[in-house]
Amino acid sequence: MRSKRARLDRFLSxxxxxxxxxxxxxxAQERIMLDGRPAADINQLVDxxxxxxxxxxxxxxxxxxxxxMHKPPGVVSATRDEKHQTVVDLLGRPDxxxxxIVGRLDxxxxxxxxxxxxxRWSRQLTCPEQxxxxxxxxxxxxxxxxxxxxxxxxxxxxxxxxxxTRPAKLEVIAPTVAEVSLVEGRxxxxxxxFGRFQNPVLTLHRLAIGGLELDExxxxxxxxxxxxxxxxxIATGNDSSxxxxxxxxx
Numbered sequence: 001m002r003s004k005r006a007r008l009d010r011f012l013s014x015x016x017x018x019x020x021x022x023x024x025x026x027x028a029q030e031r032i033m034l035d036g037r038p039a040a041d042i043n044q045l046v047d048x049x050x051x052x053x054x055x056x057x058x059x060x061x062x063x064x065x066x067x068x069m070h071k072p073p074g075v076v077s078a079t080r081d082e083k084h085q086t087v088v089d090l091l092g093r094p095d096x097x098x099x100x101i102v103g104r105l106d107x108x109x110x111x112x113x114x115x116x117x118x119x120r121w122s123r124q125l126t127c128p129e130q131x132x133x134x135x136x137x138x139x140x141x142x143x144x145x146x147x148x149x150x151x152x153x154x155x156x157x158x159x160x161x162x163x164x165t166r167p168a169k170l171e172v173i174a175p176t177v178a179e180v181s182l183v184e185g186r187x188x189x190x191x192x193x194f195g196r197f198q199n200p201v202l203t204l205h206r207l208a209i210g211g212l213e214l215d216e217x218x219x220x221x222x223x224x225x226x227x228x229x230x231x232x233x234i235a236t237g238n239d240s241s242x243x244x245x246x247x248x249x250x
Contacts (some may be wrong), residue, residue, distance in 0.1 A: 004119055008026040008034065009042035011052065015059045031055050039128075048119065064118040065095065066231060072112040072220030073089035073203075077104035086094060088111060090221045102126065103134070103185065103209065111136070111206030115223075123210065125234065131232070132210045134182045140194055143175040148197050156193055165189065179207070210234035 009020040023042055032039040034046070045054060052059040067226075071077070071088060076084040079100065084107065087110050088096050092139045093101065095117070102114040102122040117121055125132055150169035168182040180190055191201045207214055211233035218224065 006043050007042065007244065008032075008044040008114040009040055011046040012054070013058075015052070016054065025052070028135075040077070048117070049211075050134050056245055062117070064098065064121070065116060066118065066121070066226040067091070067099065067115040067223050068215060068218070068226055068230070069113045069115060069223035070214060070218040070220050071105050071110055071206075073108045073110050075221070076107050077113065077219050083135055087115070091115070091223060105206060106188065106191075106204065109202075109206065110220065111205040111208055112212070113206070114209065114226075131209075133181050133183050134185070134206060135191060135208040136182075137173075137203075137205045137207055138177070138178050138180055138190060138194070138201055140176050141200040142198070144170070144172050144178055144199070145197065148194070148199070151196065152180070153195060156196060158192065161186065 001015055009023045012018065012023050012026070013020050021044070027039050027042065030038040033051075033056055035051050046060070047066050048060075049062050051061045060186060072085070075090065078085050078086045079088045079097075080086060087101065088099065091099070093099075098117045099115040100117070100119075100122065102116055102125050105111065105113055106233075114122075114125070124130055131219060139209060148173065149170045152168045155165045155167050158165065159182075162171065163186070165186060166182065166184050171179045171181075182189070186192070191205060194201050211234075212230050215224070
């Protein structure tokens, strides 16, 4: 996702329709306020949530939004789709068109899905260096073997992409039910890993991202904004023991 940060002179030139040389004079006259203070330097950075005013007129005053959704199966993780209902269609918010999805879930998968208008936040959650753990509950068609657990822990070669998956934790809860924790999300990764053992995935449900657990009080299709405590909790579930992992997941 492209950064929405810009230099102050570029922002004002576009917002006010003036040339950049005029910006210096406006700053000297203290006509421009940036986040409640007189702007002093044309090189100051403006991001999507900077509050910018000129002569008391608001040029930008966006508020960051962070939403948790309980995604139901059969709904596509997209902002628009010609064939299927989308997660954005489920949002009963007037600002839903301004939100984007943080780490998609497959059409038939369910569970925790995040949406936001904060590009920096979503990049941090999906950036490989951040090592954010995602945890899933998986139901498969056949009993899970010890060889499967070992293969998940060692990583698997995906020949088509010419990559080896990062180590993933597979904890068997019942003969055909397990929790999977991973820090990357290759295309259909969990389904393909079980597929190596001819074991079809019947259901895939995301329980947590980092230290943030899905609010099970939310019915499938429902959503709400995250609390400040939940925003902080996301970072507590990062895998600090590893140096390099991948980001978004499926």
